[in-house]
Amino acid sequence: MDNREFTFFSSLPHHSHPRIKEMDFFSNSPSSPSPRNQQHHDADQTSPTHLTLHPVNTGLNLTCAAAGISKPQNDENPETDQLSLVGSELRRLQEENHNLRTALEQITKSYTQLQTQLFIALQKENPHQMNGMVSGLDVNDASVSVSDGEVSISNNAERPQNAAPPEDVLDRSSSPKAAEQDHNIPFRKPRVSVRARSQAPVISDGCQWRKYGQKMAKGNPYPRAYYRCTMAVGCPVRKQVQRCAEDNTVLITTYEGNHNHPLPPPATAMANTTSAAATMLLSGSTSPTNKESLSAGGYFSSMATLSASAPFPTITLDLTQSPLPLHGSHLLGHPFFFSHKQLPLVQRQPSCMVETVSAAIASDPNFTTALVAAISSIIGRGTDATANNS
DNA sequence: CGGCTTTGACCGGCGC
DNA sequence: GCGCCGGTCAAAGCCG
Secondary structure: OOOHHHHHHHHHHHHHHHHHHOOOOOOOOOOOOOHHHHHHHHHHHHOOOOOOOOOOOHHHHHHHHHHHOOOOOOOHHHHHHHHHHHHHHHHHHHHHHHHHHHHHHHHHHHHHHHHHHHHHHHHHHOHHHHHHHOOOOOOOOEEEEEEOOEEEEEEHHHOOOOOOOHHHHHHHHHOHHHHHHHHOOOOOOOEEEEEEEOOOOOOOOOOOEEEEEEEEOOOOOOEEEEEEEOOOOOOOOEEEEEEOOOOOOEEEEEEEOOOOOOOOHHHHHHHHHHHHHHHHHHHOOOOOOOOOEEEOOHHHOOOEEEEOOOOOOEEEEEOOOOOOOOOOHHHOOOHHHOOHHHOOHHHOOOOHHHHHHHHHHHHOOOHHHHHHHHHHHHHHHHHHHHHHHO
């Protein structure tokens, strides 16, 4: 697996350091090597009570620390000048930060698109090799597209050559044989599988589900339950819930199909974030080493895989590493896995995506739940988008 | 009474 | 062709 994404994103903090170095507001020395050192300076020199500066709230603490400095024996004018200097520097840095974030957004977007295009091009150029890599996908009929940060996973074998509205796609989902007869191509539905630790029989994901069956699956002592989405009439989305045979604390939820209705707010909010995750997952694998799965380059390699070993192309998210691998070395650089504590002041991502995910990871115990619903929606929107584009 | 779960029957795909 | 298996159906029962 290549580490280009890792290198790309993990380089961000390094790039940021020289900028942050200029933001040593509290040190008498104009050059502090890092925000961490900045904190030490602050605690050691200006606050005998070990005033700690949270990296995210540096601005707030800056005000407090500056106000807390009482040096009556010193002349007031140099301090005022210093404050004004700090203020102007802060404004300059904010502007610079804005520019950097804009540039980063653009670069990230371009990079993701290029990765996707390269992957598709490689598939077409070397179908035999790629067939070995994605044995379950009909390479010539599978496509991955990214638009506006949203990923579209589609298998053109599922739909006719002429344009078809989402409803038609959904209809075919319920009658796979018809699609197979029409195109003489095996029908494959994309799926999203989420592994999460839960003692509950099922994780609530904001949608309403109705159980319509339960079976004992081979090789697993735990029954597999079948659910159908009942949030809207005729919604074809289904999910299977089963405990992991090896670890009964792990609940495996597999989603299939496209919602034909708006998602609940929690799922909708997370949909954008997980679409980014899926984008990274799909775009990071131009040279997979595993023949059965396309592992996400860099950040998602430890928790998400795109498996095409059939019969269904399946994205699997492993959320059983609890807590989430926020402290894993190669995840630190990914926007998806930024925690607030690790975000330097000027490197907070501009989109609400990062805010939402970071907050969810850090504080929301239902993160997994929301994530599940969101991923489910991604597959739906992706297929719909591709169907509409064709 | 409507919606949901339960559970055995049924169906189609697939491998031998 | 047969049996296995996964997935779905639908009748019966439960529950608020």
